[in-house]
Amino acid sequence: MKGLVPTNIKEYKAYVREKFMQSYRGKHCEICNTTYKTVAHHVIPVSRCIYHCVTPENIVVLCPKHHSMGNTIAAHSLSVLVTDKFAEWMKTNKPGQWAWAKEHQYDSGKIRWQDLYEELTGSILPIKSDNDD
Numbered sequence: 001m002k003g004l005v006p007t008n009i010k011e012y013k014a015y016v017r018e019k020f021m022q023s024y025r026g027k028h029c030e031i032c033n034t035t036y037k038t039v040a041h042h043v044i045p046v047s048r049c050i051y052h053c054v055t056p057e058n059i060v061v062l063c064p065k066h067h068s069m070g071n072t073i074a075a076h077s078l079s080v081l082v083t084d085k086f087a088e089w090m091k092t093n094k095p096g097q098w099a100w101a102k103e104h105q106y107d108s109g110k111i112r113w114q115d116l117y118e119e120l121t122g123s124i125l126p127i128k129s130d131n132d133d
Contacts, residue, residue, distance in 0.1 A: 012113035020054040029063035031073060031089065038063050041075045043090070043101040051107050054116060057100050060090070 024040035040059045044052050052058040060075070066086070068076040073085045090098045 012117050016054060016113055016116040024059060024061050027061045029066055030061050030093075031066045032063060034063045036063055039067055041067055043097065044105045049105055049107055052104060057097060058104075060094065060097070 021040050025038060026035055027038055028035055029038050038061050041062045042053065043058050043060055046053045062075060066074055068074055070077065071079070071082060073089055074082050075086050077083050077086075087098075090101075
């Protein structure tokens with residue numbers, strides 16, 4: 001969809017999520033302060049709650065080491081000890097954000113992807129719904 005105007009809900013969703021995530025790339029890792037290949041980590045996993053996938057309160061900026069490749073503190077790891085240390089880090093260093101995530105982890109609702117697109121670009125084009133014929 002690169003460079004194209006979205007024509008359906010799926011494309012609006014992809015554009016909005018990509019633009020939102022891009023805004024966090026290159027910022028400082030909130031654990032070690034590096035800017036090397038940093039990414040936005042969803043505190044509430046998108047698989048659990050898509051409703052907050054583009055909510056700033058649901059984002060922590062992490063480097064690859066602290067996002068998924070670390071063996072001491074990492075948000076995603078095969079080791080429960082490593083992910084538990086990340087949770088402890090969140091509770092200690094980001095208590096407000098941790099509390100927000102716990103409060104909102106089961107939120108649900110309909111996301112208005114077209115409205116979010118309009119906020120990002122300043123314009124909106126009418127599209128045919130995925131459910132329309």
